[in-house]
Amino acid sequence: MAKTTENLPEQRDYFAEVYEIVRLVPVGRVTTYGAIARYLSLRAGARMVGWAMSASHGQLDVPAQRVVNSSGILSGKNFFGHPMRMQELLEAEGVAIQDDRVVDFKTRLWDPSTELAV
């Protein structure tokens, strides 16, 4: 991985922006990489959102567990130290998980473009 995450000179403000959005996700709700990418107008794409999250890895209070892919699958569970960690964190917040997937995902989805839209 990029050890550049140590110094993080100025990857680009989008790192901070991504974290900010993730922190805005209400407890019990989840959002997707694509939704964040769209909201921030990141040409970089959803992939970079995930990359940004990897950099957050244990960062401040970034609830990365609330970010899943467009299918509601916990695609980043393997980055939480233990594959079950992400699920446990979500369940602790009231989000039911079944087979690595958020139950009733579409209803729990929190899209910044929609929720924060003006």
Next chain:
DNA sequence: AGAGTGACTGGCT
């Protein structure tokens, strides 16, 4: 400079 890789997505089958 080119090829490989990835916490993604949308479209089709």
Next chain:
DNA sequence: GAGCCAGCCACTC
């Protein structure tokens, strides 16, 4: 829903 494919950008070797 599950699988395959092509597009996407940043980064590493």
